[in-house]
Amino acid sequence: MFDARTIRAWYLLHKWSSLVCTVFLLLLCLTGLPLIFRDEIEAPDRGVAAAVLPQGTPDATLDQMVAAARQRYPAESVPYLYWDEHREHTVQVALTPDLQDPRRTHRVAVDARTARVLDEPGPDRGFMHVMLELHIELFAGLPGELFLGLMGLLFVASLVSGVVVYGPFMRRLDFGTVRLERSRRLRWLDLHNLLGVVTLAWAAIVGVTGVMNTLSTPLFLMYQRQVLPPLLAPYQGKPMPEQLAPAQSALDAARRALPGREITTVSFPGNPFGSPRHYLVWTHGSTVLTSELYTPVLVDAGSGQVVRAQGLPWYLRAIEVSRPLHFGDYGGLPLKIIWALLDLVTIVVLLSGLYLWLIKRGSALEARLAGFERGAMPPEAV
Amino acid sequence: MPRREPGPRADAWRVFRAPLLLGLLIVTGLAAALTGEEPLRWFCWLALATPLLLCLWYPLRAALGRQR
Numbered sequence: 454m455f456d457a458r459t460i461r462a463w464y465l466l467h468k469w470s471s472l473v474c475t476v477f478l479l480l481l482c483l484t485g486l487p488l489i490f491r492d493e494i495e496a497p498d499r500g501v502a503a504a505v506l507p508q509g510t511p512d513a514t515l516d517q518m519v520a521a522a523r524q525r526y527p528a529e530s531v532p533y534l535y536w537d538e539h540r541e542h543t544v545q546v547a548l549t550p551d552l553q554d555p556r557r558t559h560r561v562a563v564d565a566r567t568a569r570v571l572d573e574p575g576p577d578r579g580f581m582h583v584m585l586e587l588h589i590e591l592f593a594g595l596p597g598e599l600f601l602g603l604m605g606l607l608f609v610a611s612l613v614s615g616v617v618v619y620g621p622f623m624r625r626l627d628f629g630t631v632r633l634e635r636s637r638r639l640r641w642l643d644l645h646n647l648l649g650v651v652t653l654a655w656a657a658i659v660g661v662t663g664v665m666n667t668l669s670t671p672l673f674l675m676y677q678r679q680v681l682p683p684l685l686a687p688y689q690g691k692p693m694p695e696q697l698a699p700a701q702s703a704l705d706a707a708r709r710a711l712p713g714r715e716i717t718t719v720s721f722p723g724n725p726f727g728s729p730r731h732y733l734v735w736t737h738g739s740t741v742l743t744s745e746l747y748t749p750v751l752v753d754a755g756s757g758q759v760v761r762a763q764g765l766p767w768y769l770r771a772i773e774v775s776r777p778l779h780f781g782d783y784g785g786l787p788l789k790i791i792w793a794l795l796d797l798v799t800i801v802v803l804l805s806g807l808y809l810w811l812i813k814r815g816s817a818l819e820a821r822l823a824g825f826e827r828g829a830m831p832p833e834a835v
Numbered sequence: 836m837p838r839r840e841p842g843p844r845a846d847a848w849r850v851f852r853a854p855l856l857l858g859l860l861i862v863t864g865l866a867a868a869l870t871g872e873e874p875l876r877w878f879c880w881l882a883l884a885t886p887l888l889l890c891l892w893y894p895l896r897a898a899l900g901r902q903r
Binding site for chain 1: 846847850851852853854857858859861862865868869870871876879880883884886887889890892893894896897898901
């Protein structure tokens, strides 16, 4: 298929890309495992339920909800609020003493219809939070996230090079061969090859979509920098209006601009992930696929008029579509269980690869590759 | 004398035929569930369970064969 020297180059790429990323990939596989079932694990502990009211009871206005939350923290500002997808008729109002420091943000849960405070979800701590932080950014913020993205790229490189070296290794073997009776090393080599190639497409998809996710913050900031300057230009040097348009009017305007779409989040003027002069109303569709596709509606904070309601650019769209394919949370509980089992298989592939490297040094495998180079040995004769 | 080698292309096809089919099955399975339709979800579950079953089947077959 390839000449011996090319095979050796691919083999070295497989060896080194895997060795560098294996520890981090093991961490990602282990922390990812409970995250697959996050909804199920967290479901029993969702806090105080909203009041039971007759169906069709209208919602209070956003401004009433914000006022209820701010009554507890009069000195703080609201960067955003969102409808809690796990708690019926509940809006989470975010509050912070410093808009520029997202880490100080905390939440107050408000009943959407009575505008009464329900409870204050504590800061995210505990097992799930540790898993999530480790999985996304190693407790190291954006640099940690980008570092894991790099490890993900190495993982993808090791998958590609693994496929290439799979060819010569399997030339004289039937698909699925597992030689149990010879050496322990050969047994694990066969299992590594089998489990690796059988789950390859899944691992590649989860790997690539994971890498894409690590880029979401920088890409969003890039998009924000493209969209906002022209919209903010007319306000250059002018002070903020004394009286902002009510948040409810921004919500109503967004609903009129994009009827039929669900609204998930309203970002308030001054939020660093929004605009200093606009409300940002995030909307999405309601099918499995379109629920991933968000359209932000920008509403002028002074006039309450919609100034822009366009879908995200292709690079953010790609990240949106990639998310369910990384999480495996879009096909019911059976798919989640399958996701977890495939994750376990990947752990076996990683560990067996590590094992093969540890016991092989100076042994048959290297000799065999040297043999390829001399053009002498048939590949299955170990 | 070694026996005559089949062409490299025939080799590649023989080695990669099964992985390629499995890859296609996984990709179509994942895409099917994105539509959210109930029968297609079933297809997705079956498609994604196939590699898992193969992970069990081939080692099991080898172990049974050894006992005989």
